[in-house]
Amino acid sequence: MKKSNWRKWNRAIHRDLGYICAGLTLIYAISGVAVNHVQDWNPNYKIERTTAFVGPVEHYAEDTDDALAREVLRRLGLPGEYKNTFRPDPETLRIFAGNRTIQVNLRTGEAAQEIVRTRPLIYQTNFLHLNHPKRLWTYFADLYAVALALLAVTGLFILRGKQGITGRGAWLTAIGILLPLFFLWLYS
Incomplete structure (x- = not known):
């Protein structure tokens, strides 16, 4: 009678899933x-701010926003x-053009851009x-999450003996479970 070698299959599943999930x-x-530090920076966009002097724009009170823009x-x-313009006050014009916003003081000619x-x-x-x-x-x-769960479970049984799940591995697994529980307790 042939002995079932589940450890061989366990290693193969763990190895192949590991490569797929890497x-x-x-x-x-x-x-x-990046997302964990969203309070420190915008992970999706870089905003570049520049200033320029365009000179006073004459007749800014009479001209249309289109002509001024x-x-x-x-x-x-x-x-x-x-795309659009906006006047927060009579002397200021905001221009929304592509990936930039330009705010210009029509009286002084100072322009600030955000790209x-x-x-x-x-x-x-x-x-x-x-x-x-x-x-x-x-x-x-969702499949990736299931694959990660399988990686975790198969990883528990890769090593045998005192380095495996019945020895050192049990302690490390317990730490991995207790750490999130500690932070849940700490922040609740």
Whole structure:
């Protein structure tokens, strides 16, 4: 009678799932660190602020916002296309053009620009990690979570004896369970 070698299958499952999950784990790890520190920075976008002097814009009280916006954009050397304008007060014009917002004091000619750019790699990893695509990605992410659970369970039984789950592994597993419980207790 042939002996069932479940440890061989356990190692094979653990190894193959580990390779499959490695790339996804890196994506989730990069995004996780970025999102954990959202109070310190915007992980998705980099906002560049610049100032310029365009000179006083004459007839700003009489001209239309469209004419003023086109004149300011011309003086800044930017294309004349914009999405919208807004006047918070009679002397200030905000221009929303593409990925930038320009606020100009029409009387003094001082212009402040904010240019918003996506952070390469981090924006995309956050997009997936926070499940913005929905639909099929939700099921894929669920499969990944199941695969991680299988990795955890198969990992418990890779080693035998005092280094395995009946020895040192039991202590490390207990620490892994107790740490989140401690923080739940601490913050509740």
